[in-house]
Amino acid sequence: MEKILRYAAALWALASCTSAAPNDPIVSVDSLGVQYRGRARESVEEFNSVKFAEAQRFAPPEPYGPPRGSEIDATAPAPAWPQIRDPLPPFFGETPDQSEDCLYLRITRPTGTKPGDKLPVVVHVMGGGVIKGHSQEALYDPTHLVTSSSRIGQPVIHVVLNYRVSIFGFARLPILKDQQSLNVGMRDQRAGFQWVKDHIAAFGGDRDKITAFGLSSGGTFTSLQLMAYGGTRGVPFDRAWCMSGPPGTALNMTSDATELHTRAVARTLGCNPSSDDSEILQCLRDVVMDKLTETAMAYAMQNHPPAGLFTFIPSVDDDFLPGRQSALYKAGRFVKVPIVLGWTHDDGATNAGLVTEFHTEADIKTSIRSFAHALTDDDYATLFALYPPSGFEAEVHNYEARKAAPDPTVSVHYFRASRILRDLLFTCSSLDFASELSKRSDPSSPLPGVRLYDLNQSTVTPLLRTAAGMTWLSGAVHGSDIDYLYNNMFPRETLADVDLALSDRLLAAFLNFAYAADPNGAGAAAPSWPEAFPSIHNGGSFSRAKPAVNVQLIGGPWGTGNCHLSADTSAGEGSFAAEQMDMQHPMVDSTKYGEMGEESLQQGQRELERDRLLERCGFINTLAEKLGH
Ligand SMILES: *[C@@H]1O[C@H](CO)[C@@H](O)[C@H](O)[C@H]1NC(C)=O
Numbered sequence: 001m002e003k004i005l006r007y008a009a010a011l012w013a014l015a016s017c018t019s020a021a022p023n024d025p026i027v028s029v030d031s032l033g034v035q036y037r038g039r040a041r042e043s044v045e046e047f048n049s050v051k052f053a054e055a056q057r058f059a060p061p062e063p064y065g066p067p068r069g070s071e072i073d074a075t076a077p078a079p080a081w082p083q084i085r086d087p088l089p090p091f092f093g094e095t096p097d098q099s100e101d102c103l104y105l106r107i108t109r110p111t112g113t114k115p116g117d118k119l120p121v122v123v124h125v126m127g128g129g130v131i132k133g134h135s136q137e138a139l140y141d142p143t144h145l146v147t148s149s150s151r152i153g154q155p156v157i158h159v160v161l162n163y164r165v166s167i168f169g170f171a172r173l174p175i176l177k178d179q180q181s182l183n184v185g186m187r188d189q190r191a192g193f194q195w196v197k198d199h200i201a202a203f204g205g206d207r208d209k210i211t212a213f214g215l216s217s218g219g220t221f222t223s224l225q226l227m228a229y230g231g232t233r234g235v236p237f238d239r240a241w242c243m244s245g246p247p248g249t250a251l252n253m254t255s256d257a258t259e260l261h262t263r264a265v266a267r268t269l270g271c272n273p274s275s276d277d278s279e280i281l282q283c284l285r286d287v288v289m290d291k292l293t294e295t296a297m298a299y300a301m302q303n304h305p306p307a308g309l310f311t312f313i314p315s316v317d318d319d320f321l322p323g324r325q326s327a328l329y330k331a332g333r334f335v336k337v338p339i340v341l342g343w344t345h346d347d348g349a350t351n352a353g354l355v356t357e358f359h360t361e362a363d364i365k366t367s368i369r370s371f372a373h374a375l376t377d378d379d380y381a382t383l384f385a386l387y388p389p390s391g392f393e394a395e396v397h398n399y400e401a402r403k404a405a406p407d408p409t410v411s412v413h414y415f416r417a418s419r420i421l422r423d424l425l426f427t428c429s430s431l432d433f434a435s436e437l438s439k440r441s442d443p444s445s446p447l448p449g450v451r452l453y454d455l456n457q458s459t460v461t462p463l464l465r466t467a468a469g470m471t472w473l474s475g476a477v478h479g480s481d482i483d484y485l486y487n488n489m490f491p492r493e494t495l496a497d498v499d500l501a502l503s504d505r506l507l508a509a510f511l512n513f514a515y516a517a518d519p520n521g522a523g524a525a526a527p528s529w530p531e532a533f534p535s536i537h538n539g540g541s542f543s544r545a546k547p548a549v550n551v552q553l554i555g556g557p558w559g560t561g562n563c564h565l566s567a568d569t570s571a572g573e574g575s576f577a578a579e580q581m582d583m584q585h586p587m588v589d590s591t592k593y594g595e596m597g598e599e600s601l602q603q604g605q606r607e608l609e610r611d612r613l614l615e616r617c618g619f620i621n622t623l624a625e626k627l628g629h
């Protein structure tokens with residue numbers, strides 16, 4: 001044993017001798033016969049540009065292996081995938097350095113990590129509306145995350161993978177389908193995960209503890225990966241943490257919209273629409289990168305104003321994605337992994353559109369139609385009854401109470417649209433997928449662990465109010481979760497105590513999950529976070545007549561704790577009265593609320609009950625096909 005250690009030490013010394021700077025880490029990946037040189041910085045070691053695949057335009061990623069025996073300098077930042085160069089504040093910076101040769105990983109590990117350390121690995125699939133973001137994005141710099149993980153004794157390796165977006169990742173033409181070349185952006189992600197699985201041990205990672213995570217479209221991609229190939233080929237990661245990214249935000253998967261968009265861009269570029277598709281494709285392949293990027297983005301902005309999000313999107317291709325996502329998971333065609341699905345309490349507020357455009361109920365339709373085009377008048381009638389104006393007067397009053405003189409008047413219909421969109425895009429799909437995962441877990445195999453959260457605290461909301469002039473926003477808007485993990489938008493020293501505490505708690509839960517597939521445990525000052533549907537997968541008697549679900553309320557004025565929502569505690573038809581409900585349903589079990597003051601959490605529970613999630617999602621989830629889910 002000692003001999004081996006000495007030998008290893010000698011080898012290590014040798015490796016260090018050949019490196020450029022004495023502290024630069026070198027990793028030998030024996031299976032590839034390649035060494036990667038990284039850079040030591042603060043308390044992390046970083047490999048910025050580890051190429052995992054070769055990208056030809058409109059084709060799936062090809063395996064890539066550097067020549068055997070080479071030492072790769074992985075210290076330089078990898079180029080971003082093609083995207084608009086302008087920043088998209090406050091989330092994305094300028095992106096000057098771009099290339100179609102963009103399929104790189106950025107690997108960051110605690111200083112001194114060695115092969116054999118078997119650290120859990122967290123792999124970020126970045127969000128950004130399928131148009132923006134890349135591995136060097138300042139907001140997602142993993143230095144603080146990795147450093148904190150070491151500090152609290154749960155060190156992890158952080159990886160972020162690049163993948164193609166916009167028309168480069170999701171062009172659609174029948175000929176591309178024949179070539180099994182649709183959804184190449186998602187195929188890139190899978191290739192990146194596979195590289196991590198195959199080689200991360202050399203960097204000191206544990207190939208069996210890979211957590212995929214992402215926000216928004218990044219979360220949706222993560223959850224959709226579970227359905228790739230209908231689940232028949234497994235998935236190259238072991239658990240998933242999806243922030244405002246259930247499969248359901250992938251609207252329009254079955255429509256021909258992406259093909260129409262691809263043809264429209266081709267037309268604009270003068271790729272003759274009367275020629276056959278192979279010529280159109282060749283023509284699109286010949287366009288220089290910048291020109292294609294700009295034309296596709298200009299088109300996208302007009303298709304889905306203002307920023308052009310979600311125009312080139314994943315679609316059913318009878319191969320990588322063999323069906324609509326909800327049809328796939330309802331048929332059990334997915335890979336079961338432990339999962340956390342979360343949303344923010346006001347997840348729909350920034351999607352609803354400009355507040356000044358809401359005057360009447362009809363304006364809610366306009367807002368929803370930019371996401372869901374196929375709902376009927378009857379569907380809207382039911383939705384409007386489920387989200388009556390009376391349920392949102394409190395929001396109006398709160399806004400009026402704090403509004404400054406120049407702020408716009410806000411109609412109750414804005415708040416209704418905001419909540420409907422939150423549920424349509426985020427909560428209902430989370431509930432549905434979570435319940436399906438729980439139901440399908442095999443009692444004889446280890447329990448998968450399915451958990452839900454509702455985050456009701458934010459550092460981002462105040463920022464959007466001041467910096468973006470969206471004075472009407474309150475609560476926790478879309479995207480509020482991720483900076484609590486990364487601490488870049490708001491460095492730790494700038495955080496208020498309540499936000500610092502929440503950041504610590506959320507990060508601890510995340511790291512516990514990376515370690516043991518369970519957010520509960522060491523380091524987490526959090527009260528216990530139960531599974532979403534324990535009765536189902538304990539083989540207990542789950543009664544369809546009385547569905548119930550556990551949602552972890554995280555942060556906000558009532559604090560963190562578990563809320564048990566059941567059909568019993570759901571408010572009556574069309575109206576509710578929180579106080580009254582409390583009298584009628586003293587259902588709150590204080591033992592569940594950990595450190596939270598009992599009264600405070602009871603209030604949180606009542607507030608969450610106001611959302612009538614089971615009832616509303618019961619209806620919304622019947623719309624799956626029309627939503628293109
Ligand atoms: C979704 O598909 C429909 C039907 O093709 C189309 O009208 C709509 O614009 C699409 N939505 C987006 C955001 O592309």
Ligand SMILES: *[C@@H]1O[C@H](CO)[C@@H](O)[C@H](O)[C@H]1NC(C)=O
Pocket residue numbers: 345456474475476553556557558604605607608
């Ligand atoms: C969420 O936070 C807002 C204040 O920002 C509060 O009014 C509301 O009651 C909270 N809801 C829950 C479920 O915590």
